[in-house]
Amino acid sequence: MVEHFGDRLFKKIRSTKSFLCLGIDPHLNMIPKIFNKERTSTNNIKTVEKFCFSLLDTAYELVPAIKPQIALFEQLGPDGMKLLSSLCKHAQSKGFLVIMDAKRGDIGSTSQAYANAYLGKNAPFPSDALTVNPWLGIDSLEPFFKKASETGSGLFILAHTSNKGSKDIQEMPLTIGIKCYEHLANILKPIVEKHKGTSGLSSIGIVSGATFKEEALALRKILPSAPFLIPGYGTQGASAEDACAPLIPDTKKLDLQNFGLINASRSIAFPEESYLVKNIEEWQNIILTKINSTNNELMNINH
Numbered sequence: 001m002v003e004h005f006g007d008r009l010f011k012k013i014r015s016t017k018s019f020l021c022l023g024i025d026p027h028l029n030m031i032p033k034i035f036n037k038e039r040t041s042t043n044n045i046k047t048v049e050k051f052c053f054s055l056l057d058t059a060y061e062l063v064p065a066i067k068p069q070i071a072l073f074e075q076l077g078p079d080g081m082k083l084l085s086s087l088c089k090h091a092q093s094k095g096f097l098v099i100m101d102a103k104r105g106d107i108g109s110t111s112q113a114y115a116n117a118y119l120g121k122n123a124p125f126p127s128d129a130l131t132v133n134p135w136l137g138i139d140s141l142e143p144f145f146k147k148a149s150e151t152g153s154g155l156f157i158l159a160h161t162s163n164k165g166s167k168d169i170q171e172m173p174l175t176i177g178i179k180c181y182e183h184l185a186n187i188l189k190p191i192v193e194k195h196k197g198t199s200g201l202s203s204i205g206i207v208s209g210a211t212f213k214e215e216a217l218a219l220r221k222i223l224p225s226a227p228f229l230i231p232g233y234g235t236q237g238a239s240a241e242d243a244c245a246p247l248i249p250d251t252k253k254l255d256l257q258n259f260g261l262i263n264a265s266r267s268i269a270f271p272e273e274s275y276l277v278k279n280i281e282e283w284q285n286i287i288l289t290k291i292n293s294t295n296n297e298l299m300n301i302n303h
Contacts, residue, residue: 002152023265105133120151162209162232234267
């Protein structure tokens with residue numbers, strides 16, 4: 001039986017002394033030429049494979065989790081999905097928690113099929129947690145809750161996302177006097193509490209964008225036990241202080257925040273100086289420096 005996801009996340013943040021989640025977003029047009037000096041469509045897979053595995057090797061033991069963006073593998077066709085599967089397995093074997101950024105959501109047997117595809121060690125694309133879309137209603141999430149419980153996996157439910165257009169629906173005021181994202185959080189509250197582990201952290205979390213600090217703080221008040229997955233820091237413009245706002249200080253580890261992960265993708269994987277290197281070893285040194293400086297910046301936020 002796999003240990004409860006919330007407890008695993010809590011311990012992993014402590015052991016790595018980091019709450020940084022490394023986004024694995026292999027944009028073909030952004031991967032440095034050192035990974036494929038003769039760029040053609042026929043060797044895109046090799047380019048992406050070398051880039052992604054090099055990222056994992058560089059981040060080893062420095063971050064608790066990675067977050068592959070499934071769309072960037074889907075666009076490469078069947079070989080891209082095979083690569084995603086092998087990447088997940090390799091990452092887990094190295095000790096990373098894998099959060100699959102797939103934003104899945106549907107009803108009934110379709111949700112069950114999505115859950116079967118991503119959650120658990122025996123899944124085709126084995127992940128420790130999955131991002132899911134709740135906007136079809138809570139019944140659409142039931143198969144995910146069930147599969148997560150059976151496999152010791154986690155979920156991150158889209159609550160308030162980091163994009164500007166999130167206001168169009170998520171911040172709409174309701175006749176009951178609260179906003180749409182708050183209504184969702186109120187519905188999720190008993191579910192989050194039901195799946196709480198011995199660490200006090202639930203296996204059911206939410207996605208809350210760092211670009212909306214006040215909304216994130218409001219969500220934390222409603223959902224004190226939920227792990228937060230926090231996009232929007234770095235390239236999207238949110239500061240480290242904004243991103244750290246809804247995290248909770250670890251009572252036993254001074255200066256360490258817990259109960260959530262701050263995602264960074266492009267700001268770490270594609271720094272400007274990485275395009276000037278002559279070999280992969282030089283590139284890894286730059287990425288390593290970027291991971292360490294990002295960890296330090298997040299750790300030095302005073303609450």
